[in-house]
Each structure stands twice: as C-alpha cells, then as structure tokens.
Amino acid sequence: MVDMIEIKNLSFKYSQQDGQTFNDFNLKIKQGEWLAIIGHNGSGKSTLARLIDGLLAPSEGAIFIDGIKLTPENVWDVRSKIGMVFQNPDNQFVGANVEEDVAFGLENAAVSREQMLVRVKESLQRVNMWEFASHEPARLSGGQKQRVALAGVIALRPKIIILDEATSMLDPEGRKAVLDIIRELNHKEKLTVISITHDIDEASKAQRVVVLDDGKLIQDDKPEKVFSRGSDLVKIGLEPPFSEKLKGELESLGLVVPEDYLTEEGMINWLWELFSRQ
Amino acid sequence: MGKVLLGRYIPGSSLVHRMDSRSKLILSFFFIVIIFLANNWESYLLLFIVTITSILTARVNFSFFIKGVRPLIWLILFTVLLQIFFSSGGTVFWKWGPFTLSYYGIVNGIYVFCRFVLIIFMSTLLTLTTAPLEIADALEKLMMPLKRIKVPVYEISLMLSIALRFVPTLMDETTKIMNAQRSRGVNFGEGNIMQQIKAVVPLLVPLFVSSFNRAEDLATAMEARGYHGGEGRTKYRVHYWEIRDTLGCTFFVVVFIILLFIRQW
Numbered sequence: 001m002v003d004m005i006e007i008k009n010l011s012f013k014y015s016q017q018d019g020q021t022f023n024d025f026n027l028k029i030k031q032g033e034w035l036a037i038i039g040h041n042g043s044g045k046s047t048l049a050r051l052i053d054g055l056l057a058p059s060e061g062a063i064f065i066d067g068i069k070l071t072p073e074n075v076w077d078v079r080s081k082i083g084m085v086f087q088n089p090d091n092q093f094v095g096a097n098v099e100e101d102v103a104f105g106l107e108n109a110a111v112s113r114e115q116m117l118v119r120v121k122e123s124l125q126r127v128n129m130w131e132f133a134s135h136e137p138a139r140l141s142g143g144q145k146q147r148v149a150l151a152g153v154i155a156l157r158p159k160i161i162i163l164d165e166a167t168s169m170l171d172p173e174g175r176k177a178v179l180d181i182i183r184e185l186n187h188k189e190k191l192t193v194i195s196i197t198h199d200i201d202e203a204s205k206a207q208r209v210v211v212l213d214d215g216k217l218i219q220d221d222k223p224e225k226v227f228s229r230g231s232d233l234v235k236i237g238l239e240p241p242f243s244e245k246l247k248g249e250l251e252s253l254g255l256v257v258p259e260d261y262l263t264e265e266g267m268i269n270w271l272w273e274l275f276s277r278q
Numbered sequence: 279m280g281k282v283l284l285g286r287y288i289p290g291s292s293l294v295h296r297m298d299s300r301s302k303l304i305l306s307f308f309f310i311v312i313i314f315l316a317n318n319w320e321s322y323l324l325l326f327i328v329t330i331t332s333i334l335t336a337r338v339n340f341s342f343f344i345k346g347v348r349p350l351i352w353l354i355l356f357t358v359l360l361q362i363f364f365s366s367g368g369t370v371f372w373k374w375g376p377f378t379l380s381y382y383g384i385v386n387g388i389y390v391f392c393r394f395v396l397i398i399f400m401s402t403l404l405t406l407t408t409a410p411l412e413i414a415d416a417l418e419k420l421m422m423p424l425k426r427i428k429v430p431v432y433e434i435s436l437m438l439s440i441a442l443r444f445v446p447t448l449m450d451e452t453t454k455i456m457n458a459q460r461s462r463g464v465n466f467g468e469g470n471i472m473q474q475i476k477a478v479v480p481l482l483v484p485l486f487v488s489s490f491n492r493a494e495d496l497a498t499a500m501e502a503r504g505y506h507g508g509e510g511r512t513k514y515r516v517h518y519w520e521i522r523d524t525l526g527c528t529f530f531v532v533v534f535i536i537l538l539f540i541r542q543w
C-alpha cells in the first residue's frame with residue numbers, strides 16, 4: 001500500500017526553547033492505517049501532529065502528505081486533506097450552535113450554501129447528532145461536543161484524521177461513542193487515522209503503535225508487542241491495561257501466564273481455559 | 279451578570295420576532311433619532327402609541343420593560359430634576375437661588391422622562407426579540423460600507439459571535455473558580471470596598487489565564503479547520519428580507535411623516 005504520510009529527516013525546534021524537539025526524525029504511515037502515538041507528557045506528540053498539519057513548519061527535513069511535499073505555498077491545500085480533533089471539547093467549538101460549528105470548516109473552504117446544507121446534515125447524522133443541530137454548546141456534554149467536532153472534520157471529507165488526545169476528557173461512554181465512529185471511518189472509508197492517546201483501549205484499537213520519548217521514536221510495533229512491556233508502560237506514558245495488571249498479579253502468585261498482550265476478552269478466554277484444564 | 283447583558287432574548291414566533299434583524303436594528307435606531315423631533319404632547323402621544331403597538335405585536339410580557347427601566351431610574355430622575363429646576367419660562371411657581379419651578383420646567387421634565395422611557399422600551403424590545411447573534415449579523419451587514427475604508431468587518435463580526443458563544447462557558451468557569459475560592463475561605467460581596475476588591479483578584483487571575491489558554495487553543499483549532507481570514511468565505515447562516523420587513527419600515531416612515539406634521543415648528 002502507498003504511504004499517506006512520510007516524514008523524512010525532520011528536525012524542529014520551538015524558538016522559545018533551548019533543545020530540539022525533533023532531530024532527524026523519520027516515520028511513514030500507510031494509507032488506511034490506524035496508528036496510535038503514545039509517549040509521556042512533553043514527548044512531542046502534539047508537536048508532531050501540528051507539523052503534519054502544517055500548523056508548524058519544520059526547520060529541516062520534509063513532510064509528504066499523499067505524495068505532496070508540504071510547503072508554505074500549498075499548506076492550505078494539503079491541510080484540507082487532514083482533519084484534526086483536539087483535547088478540549090470547549091476550546092474547538094467555534095459556532096454558536098451545533099450545525100453552525102460543523103459548517104465553520106465548510107465556510108472556510110468556500111463551499112456553496114446548498115452543498116453545506118447537505119454535508120452538515122450528512123455528517124451530523126453520521127455521528128448521531130442531527131437531532132441536536134440547533135443546540136448551543138452549553139447544552140451539550142463533552143462527548144457530544146467531540147462528536148460535533150468529528151462531524152466538522154467528516155464534512156470536509158479528509159483523507160487523514162488526527163486525534164490529539166481527543167477522548168482524554170471524556171467519560172467512558174463518550175469515549176466509546178467517538179472511537180466507534182473513528183473505527184467505522186477507518187474500516188469503511190479507509191481513512192488514515194492517527195490517534196495520540198494515553199488510553200490503552202484506544203491505542204489497542206490501532207494496527208500499529210509508535211512510542212515517542214523526547215522526540216525520539218523508541219518503539220514502532222503492533223499493539224500486542226508494545227503492551228507486553230508491562231510495568232514499562234507507565235514510563236512511556238500509558239496506564240497498563242487492566243488485563244496486564246491482572247497478569248502481573250497472577251504471575252506473582254506463581255501462575256504461568258502468556259507472554260503476549262491479552263485483551264480483556266482474551267484474558268477471560270484464557271482464564272476459562274485455565275479453569276477447565278484443572 | 280449574563281442575564282443583564284445577553285440573557286434577555288426571549289424566543290418567540292411573533293411578527294416582531296420573525297422580522298429580519300437588520301430591519302429591527304435600523305428601525306430601532308431610526309425611532310431613537312425621531313424621538314428627538316417630538317416636542318409637544320401630541321407628538322409624544324404618537325410615539326407612545328407606536329411603542330405600545332410594537333410591544334403588543336411582539337407579545338412579550340410588559341414586566342420585562344419595567345425591569346429595563348429600573349437600573350436607570352436614578353439617572354432618569356436626576357436628569358428630570360435638572361430639567362425641572364433649571365429651565366425657566368412661562369408661569370413661575372416658586373424661586374429659590376438658582377432654582378426655579380416654572381411651567382416650562384415641569385413640561386420639559388415630563389418630556390425628558392418620556393424620551394428616556396421611549397428609548398429604553400424600544401431598545402429593550404430589540405434585545406428581547408432578537409438573538410444576540412442575529413444582532414451581530416445585522417451589525418456586520420450594516421457595517422459593510424465600512425469595508426471600503428479597510429475596516430475588517432468580517433473579522434469584527436466573527437469576533438463578536440465567538441465572544442457571544444463563549445459567554446456561557448466563561449460564566450460557568452467563573453462560578454467554578456468562585457466556589458473553589460469560597461471553599462478556601464474567600465468571601466465575595468462582603469466587607470468594605472477594599473476587601474471586596476481583594477476578593478476579586480484571586481477570581482480574575484485564574485480567569486484571565488484560562489481565557490488566554492482557551493484563545494490559543496481556539497486559534498489553533500480554527501487554523502486547523504482552514505480559517506484564513508474573512509475574505510472569500512461562504513456563509514451558512516443567511517437572512518432574508520421579507521414583505522414584513524418592508525411593511526415595518528413603511529410603517530415607521532409613515533409615523534415619521536405624521537410626526538413632522540403634528541410637531542411644533
């Protein structure tokens with residue numbers, strides 16, 4: 001499959017900061033791939049997302065989106081292929097109500113009003129928020145606001161969606177609703193998804209997990225492999241999953257547990273098998 | 279605070295509610311200007327009839343209008359008293375130093391009072407029947423000619439609508455911070471002026487910090503969503519000028535002409 005995003009020899013430094021945030025950084029992301037980026041606070045995840053979206057410009061190296069090199073001249077065109085959802089649901093809600101917020105990006109892209117009406121309705125239906133179309137943000141929960149933000153992204157028909165800790169301020173239900181939509185977009189429309197997260201469940205939905213540490217890529221592997229690091233996970237900015245914690249406890253009781261990462265369901269199956277064998 | 283500033287809009291479906299915000303804004307301005315042409319009881323009577331008719335058409339509870347007058351009552355009384363005691367002419371009833379109580383003084387005082395009431399009623403009617411965002415839209419449309427002299431009209435109106443959108447958010451935040459400070463023993467609205475000012479500082483500082491953070495987040499989000507200035511954007515929210523707006527304007531022009539006839543020249 002073709003690469004949707006290619007980052008080549010990227011270096012970046014904030015002018016207010018002494019050290020380099022990225023130094024000769026390389027990463028490729030395939031089309032239709034779901035990539036999770038994890039890492040402790042300040043490891044450069046948000047900076048990387050902003051570099052990909054052209055919100056920051058690299059000091060050296062190049063970023064290719066869908067085969068096109070990002071330059072100051074084409075940044076608006078390239079950005080139209082990328083939709084971003086940020087952490088704080090309130091601070092990205094621009095419109096006075098739900099439908100107007102979804103329309104904001106379309107207005108910027110100078111989409112005609114007839115088209116806008118169609119697309120706003122379509123995208124709000126996709127995220128199950130059409131019945132709230134005329135609601136003001138003050139009357140919505142965090143999860144609902146994030147779904148509206150997603151609708152705003154979907155309406156622009158991007159090829160890439162970047163979630164920068166977009167579910168971290170949500171309750172489990174809100175988180176699940178958002179991730180279900182993302183999964184559908186990834187499966188059905190082959191959208192490339194980059195999810196920056198501290199949440200193990202979110203990361204485990206990805207096909208590939210990249211671990212950042214102070215701007216360096218320290219691991220790039222399947223979720224199962226990354227999560228089997230157990231106690232190490234806390235160091236790289238993740239809560240170990242419940243099943244891993246349980247595994248650790250069982251191990252300390254003298255049981256022989258499988259090496260690989262188990263999802264909660266896998267854990268249940270394994271426990272069943274263990275029981276039936278005895 | 280929110281109630282006073284913006285929470286006054288009362289959704290409804292009356293003729294006045296459904297009028298275009300542009301025509302309502304123009305007519306309110308127009309009415310306030312022609313109030314100053316009234317100079318005898320007939321003309322004030324006419325303007326009162328117009329105001330009452332508008333209020334009845336809007337079908338809003340009259341108590342809202344009385345509430346609109348209340349915060350300004352001292353200013354009104356002060357101005358009225360100035361008029362009564364410092365203007366002279368006609369029969370003098372009473373005189374003491376610089377103060378005179380004359381026939382004209384009393385009449386002028388009554389007129390000034392009427393003027394205040396008319397202006398407050400009409401502007402209250404505008405804010406009661408028009409959502410703040412619609413007023414912002416109307417301002418944008420009416421400011422369009424200023425674009426020629428390089429006034430960033432689109433940006434100003436976007437700023438206004440974002441500010442309006444964030445009022446409830448910041449209200450919530452203020453309440454949260456106040457509760458947090460209260461739990462640390464800060465008393466709001468108690469003690470002398472100095473103590474009250476001191477109580478407000480620990481409220482304002484976190485509020486400022488968080489507003490700046492929000493603004494930065496918002497700017498990034500807007501840029502990520504392709505916002506690059508007001509030029510060349512299309513509009514989702516549209517307004518239509520309908521027959522009722524033309525009729526409304528005609529009505530006020532007729533009032534204006536009658537006023538010209540019955541006022542004292």
Ligand SMILES: Nc1ncnc2c1ncn2[C@@H]1O[C@H](COP(=O)(O)OP(=O)(O)O)[C@@H](O)[C@H]1O
Pocket residue numbers: 014015016017021039040041042043044045046047048
């Ligand atoms: N606007 C900024 N100006 C200066 N330094 C910044 C800015 N944003 C982030 N940084 C710094 O860059 C580093 C990476 O930050 P960030 O990308 O936000 O990390 P993460 O999203 O992984 O928590 C941190 O050391 C942080 O302090």
Ligand SMILES: [Mg+2]
Pocket residue numbers: 045046047164165
């Ligand atoms: Mg971050």
